[in-house]
Amino acid sequence: MSRESIVNAALFALLIAVPLGALATDEPFIITLATRAVILALAAVGLNIALGIGGLVSLGHAAYFGIGGYAMGILAFHAQSYTPLFEGPFVIEGTKLMPIIWLVAICGGALAAFVIGLLSLRTTGVYFIMITLAFGQMFYFFTISWPAYGGEDGLSIYVRNSFPGLNTLVPIQFYAVCFVLLCAVLWFNARLARAPFGLALNAARQVPHRVEAIGLDPVRLKLVALVISGAVTGLAGALFADLNRFVSPTMFSWQMSGELMVFIILGGTGRLFGPVAGAMLFVLLEYLLGGISDYWLAFLGALLLLVVLYGRGGLVGIFAGKARNHD
Amino acid sequence: MTEPVLSTHALTKRFGALVANEAVSLDLRPGEVHALIGPNGAGKSTLVGQICGAIKPDEGRVQFLGRDVTEQSTRTRARSGLGRTFQISALAMEDSVLQNVVLGAMGAAGTVWHFLRPAMKDLTIRQKAEQALERVGLSDLASLRTGEISHGQRRRLEVAVALTLSPKAFVMDEPMAGLGAEGTRELTALLDELRQEAPILLVEHDMDVVFSLADRITVLNYGRVIATGSTAEIRSDPEVRRAYLGEES
Numbered sequence: 001m002s003r004e005s006i007v008n009a010a011l012f013a014l015l016i017a018v019p020l021g022a023l024a025t026d027e028p029f030i031i032t033l034a035t036r037a038v039i040l041a042l043a044a045v046g047l048n049i050a051l052g053i054g055g056l057v058s059l060g061h062a063a064y065f066g067i068g069g070y071a072m073g074i075l076a077f078h079a080q081s082y083t084p085l086f087e088g089p090f091v092i093e094g095t096k097l098m099p100i101i102w103l104v105a106i107c108g109g110a111l112a113a114f115v116i117g118l119l120s121l122r123t124t125g126v127y128f129i130m131i132t133l134a135f136g137q138m139f140y141f142f143t144i145s146w147p148a149y150g151g152e153d154g155l156s157i158y159v160r161n162s163f164p165g166l167n168t169l170v171p172i173q174f175y176a177v178c179f180v181l182l183c184a185v186l187w188f189n190a191r192l193a194r195a196p197f198g199l200a201l202n203a204a205r206q207v208p209h210r211v212e213a214i215g216l217d218p219v220r221l222k223l224v225a226l227v228i229s230g231a232v233t234g235l236a237g238a239l240f241a242d243l244n245r246f247v248s249p250t251m252f253s254w255q256m257s258g259e260l261m262v263f264i265i266l267g268g269t270g271r272l273f274g275p276v277a278g279a280m281l282f283v284l285l286e287y288l289l290g291g292i293s294d295y296w297l298a299f300l301g302a303l304l305l306l307v308v309l310y311g312r313g314g315l316v317g318i319f320a321g322k323a324r325n326h327d
Numbered sequence: 328m329t330e331p332v333l334s335t336h337a338l339t340k341r342f343g344a345l346v347a348n349e350a351v352s353l354d355l356r357p358g359e360v361h362a363l364i365g366p367n368g369a370g371k372s373t374l375v376g377q378i379c380g381a382i383k384p385d386e387g388r389v390q391f392l393g394r395d396v397t398e399q400s401t402r403t404r405a406r407s408g409l410g411r412t413f414q415i416s417a418l419a420m421e422d423s424v425l426q427n428v429v430l431g432a433m434g435a436a437g438t439v440w441h442f443l444r445p446a447m448k449d450l451t452i453r454q455k456a457e458q459a460l461e462r463v464g465l466s467d468l469a470s471l472r473t474g475e476i477s478h479g480q481r482r483r484l485e486v487a488v489a490l491t492l493s494p495k496a497f498v499m500d501e502p503m504a505g506l507g508a509e510g511t512r513e514l515t516a517l518l519d520e521l522r523q524e525a526p527i528l529l530v531e532h533d534m535d536v537v538f539s540l541a542d543r544i545t546v547l548n549y550g551r552v553i554a555t556g557s558t559a560e561i562r563s564d565p566e567v568r569r570a571y572l573g574e575e576s
Binding site: 188191192194195196197198199200202203206207209210211212213214215216217221 | 379381401402403405406411413417418419420421422426427429430431433434435437438439440441442443444445446447449488491492
């Protein structure tokens with residue numbers, strides 16, 4: 001077993017031990033914190049597929065996160081107010097069922113990523129960062145000025161959505177749902193990185209002209225990566241809204257995009273468990289330091305600076321050493 | 328005379344007022360090494376760009392395997408068997424040597440749109456990749472990271488990646504760039520064998536290599552073809568001697 005898989009196993013064990021420990025000592029708040037970490041990790045794993053393998057520095061991933069959030073908010077809002085979502089030749093009702101909400105969030109995130117990708121992948125480097133940021137901001141201001149779903153105030157959902165066979169209002173059960181989804185996506189990410197598509201995408205990041213010279217289209221590879229990435233982050237958005245039972249335009253804010261990127265840089269770019277480590281540390285610091293000072297983000301900034309300057313591989317790199325590609 | 332595999336017909340490319348290529352016509356016949364030489368700025372790279380599809384010509388046509396490919400993209404030309412190597416190694420440095428050739432084999436086979444099964448376990452692809460490595464003598468280094476191998480080994484890997492496409496023609500842009508005497512000798516021997524597989528259009532500065540490998544030579548100067556012919560003809564051409572080879576040679 002490589003050192004990296006030991007680090008990964010340790011993080012995995014923490015994600016099981018902490019909530020179970022909290023359950024045993026009757027600390028539901030800790031379980032909620034862990035759920036928050038898992039959901040944010042899931043969103044960042046989505047970004048890491050585009051950023052880590054494909055080298056796509058998207059500063060607009062809040063768009064997909066927010067779309068997932070509003071997919072949940074809008075569907076649940078119509079269900080709880082008993083108003084149809086759409087009336088015409090046929091009627092679309094709202095729903096409180098998680099699997100359906102997830103599906104809508106995934107499709108919404110993927111579709112948005114496809115459209116944004118078509119336009120923004122014509123650029124590279126700083127221009128790509130700026131254009132993805134601009135798309136994120138467009139969604140932000142659109143939701144602020146759209147009164148139908150609460151505008152700036154957002155939407156409150158009174159009861160958490162349901163999953164067949166579970167009582168999602170019990171913290172540990174909702175945690176289990178989020179944790180299983182994170183594991184499924186991490187498994188997919190690990191397979192993807194070693195699959196032909198991952199290999200080609202990885203090369204498209206390093207030497208696009210070589211990829212073209214062997215008959216492949218680097219832009220198409222990156223577009224597909226962005227669609228997968230948007231779908232995963234969209235799913236995380238739906239879970240995040242369900243955790244808070246609230247969705248507002250702040251999910252679309254550029255700070256949200258920035259936070260997702262911070263998780264990855266803190267944890268380790270392109271490392272499978274990098275975003276997981278980053279999100280866990282972020283939530284922990286937010287809890288520990290946030291209680292001491294309102295300016296805790298200044299400490300986070302200092303930490304980020306240290307990691308970037310001295311621990312180039314991020315947290316996972318500090319413990320596991322340089323990344324290696326295995327055959 | 329046999330049908331040429333690859334040919335250009337009166338290719339002209341201007342960048343503003345600068346005429347980089349003016350009515351350049353040349354052809355590459357089966358089994359030959361055709362060297363393209365000329366001083367710096369003669370328009371060799373522009374010509375290679377147009378042959379491979381990265382640069383769109385203003386006038387003229389490119390023909391490959393009997394078809395007009397002037398309007399085709401780099402990718403389409405690559406898929407129909409135009410294997411190129413780059414002047415500056417274009418390899419995925421973070422990936423292993425084997426992964427680089429596997430990537431080439433995947434691109435050629437069109438099996439890239441798989442998301443779950445491991446790339447390195449596709450035996451057909453892997454066999455093809457390993458054959459290409461064996462061909463250039465890099466089998467022992469297969470599992471090393473490309474960034475860790477020497478410059479000369481990377482130049483050979485560059486050829487191996489082109490080989491995975493089972494090319495119908497090679498276009499090699501200064502394959503010997505930066506190689507020492509030993510490396511040059513090895514790569515020259517390799518290219519000498521490869522011409523049996525597919526003809527090679529060779530852009531090269533090293534005159535010893537050109538004269539030992541080439542069946543025919545085309546000389547570019549200021550974007551125009553000033554001479555084309557067999558090695559002996561080029562050696563004795565007065566205009567070539569003046570423009571390029573210098574009085575001594």
